[in-house]
Amino acid sequence: MIVEIGHFALILGLAFAMVLASVPLLGVQQRQPLWMELARTAAVGQFALLGLAFACLIYAFIQDDFSVKYVAANSNSQLPLIYKISATWGAHEGSLLLWALILTLWTLAAALFAKQLPPTLKARLLSVLGWIAAGFILFILITSNPFERLLEVPQEGRSLNPLLQDIGLAIHPPMLYMGYVGMAVAFAFAVAVLMEGKMENAWAHWAQTWTLIAWAFLTLGIALGSWWAYYELGWGGWWFWDPVENASLLPWIVATALIHSLAITAKRGSFQAWSLLLAILAFGLSLLGTFLVRSGVLTSVHAFTSDPSRGVFILVFLVVIVGAALLLFSARAHLVTQQRAFKPLSKETLLLLNNVLLMAMMATVLLGTLYPLILDALGIAKLSVGAPYFNSVIVPLTVPLALLMGLGFAAHWRESRAGGLLKQLWPVLLVSALLAFVLPLLLLPDLQGWAVVGLFMSAWIALSALQWLWQNRAATNSTGRVQRRRILGAVLAHIGFAVTLAGITVTSLYSIEKDLRLAPGESYSIGDTRFQFVGVIQKQEHNYLASEGTIKVYANNQWLTDLHPQKRTYLSQAMPMTEAGIDAQLSRDLFVALGEKLDGAAWSLRIQYKPLIRWIWLGAILMALGGLLALPSGRQRRKESAA
């Protein structure tokens, strides 16, 4: 019964989405304010219904209702409660429902907090979000209905993929989706502005705020995925250039460019068309990511089923939505462009150059991800490009990106003088160069060229951001809260990027990774750290059996800690899983994973020493915090809308 209510709520939700997609638009055309205001009611109803549908599905999981096909395929009565709940979005159907639910949440938020936009623009924007919601709910109902019943009810469910039975993965999809789907607001804004045929600079502020929220979630979602892959997949890597990872990185890169482009539009009134194009592109790439992950063209942890009809639906949806937006853009972009003159050396130019670099990175990742898929689909060849391809292009592009970031902080709007820039930045330059040489000499085993480059870039970005903060201290005191929060947020986010960059540099260059064979009692040393393999015992847990190893770690012959890596076999699916044993510190991780049992009591072990790896995720958290800090608070929003 509950399940049928959920199904019905979803159908009713589709009806609301269709009203949202059409009535406010008609209202704009017919100049009917009441019709336009219906958008708000429709957005509320749509969210409430999708929320109800989702709650019903969670209820079916908690109750172990195996008469529902989706529950039977992805849950099990032995599963701990928390994973029964997270199993709701653990596979295709449920994760699409979560996608739609989050879209309606964003729509509701946009409906409630768009007071500074004129009513026609707001109505159009919400209608565009309504199209997307209608398309997605239709997709769920036609191809991937999570409420489908089974005629023969099984006694027990097939259980959740053991890889997904982890707290990191329970929160990774909702975070990532908040980011992915949040790009829909910027997209709808772009389309609405193009329909409107004019753009006011204040609106760019509004769009930037929404993009910042989505970007912050996307940053956290990507970092969570990376962290999870590190401790759960048992390889000790933090990024694999896997197509699914790339699919989340693509909208992130474009959103990063969009935030900066919107900053120029809001401040200086140029680059309107470019901003709108980026907004369309960011959501297009989010949809592409959804297509790649959900269509089964990829084989990875994330791709659960391959059902061609699903892929075709998303692809058609992608082409229609993005195609229509691009057509509108090509026809009407000239209406919104304004030209404000700026000199070749100015903040505008530097931001534009970084936008170009980010687009080059995006194109690199896109080519490496899509080209093999397209060749395979056309039956021409089966090939793949590995991490070396991505690294050899992205790394050299990051160097000018970082240099320009530092310059960008110091440069003035409209016009800067090279002499002035140099005069201002030479202390930063000197200190950064000094740090880049001295830190590796003092703290790292040897001096490597790329380490100097990487650390120089990190120091350069962080120090020039701090210098900019120092210069603006007067402004932050006088021009009020909004300005101050924006400045602090920007500085924090850029320092976060510098921290991530430093972490990537040092981890990539100075990690020590060793696969070896150890019998109980034998040791292996990395520098002053000695790993002694004690042995492996068998353990029985609630829903899995585990071989648990014990490794005693000594630093300078002082006992430091015991690590307990596991090899698990889940009872419901005869599938082995590796759980790494990790000793985490800010300066380094010690990582041990069990390989396999060899002859006698010997095991193969993977032992790794990973300096600064935590900085990669710490930096991401700082970036996200910086993004959220830059948002105007409630009181300021009211002030802005009143003004």
Place this chain on the structure above:
Amino acid sequence: MSPLRKKRLYTLLLLLSGVGLATFLLLQAFSENMMFYFSTSEVQQGKAPQGRDFRLGGLVVNGTVQRDPTSLKVRFDLTDGAANVTVEYNGILPDLFREGQGIIANGRLNAEGIFMAHEVLAKHDENYMPPEVADSLKQAAKNVPQPQQATP
């Protein structure tokens, strides 16, 4: 040319050379790091490149897995049903590596025709067959007259 125009021209040239350089890097890296997939039959027929990495896929042949007793070196045969290729690997095999399983190995052929793998991939699902391997098996079964033993 007016100074403003000159400056614009320089900016444009700078931009174009940047984009050009990026494109060059990109295509260079792409062609250097492309790895093609070959089945064991294709390797036997000499279609696979020498001295260059590629991907090899197939089923691990029963009874061929040999471990070195003192190190992590391991040797096994891969087959697509029509031809076998010996693979040598030094490292930890993935959780789901076992005889009869479909796997993919990245590496290159040495002078004796042994595939020296630097990476062995098996998907995290007991029922999973890499699509490339499934294709190779189908292809090989078509070319070989006697019917192949179906793998359960």
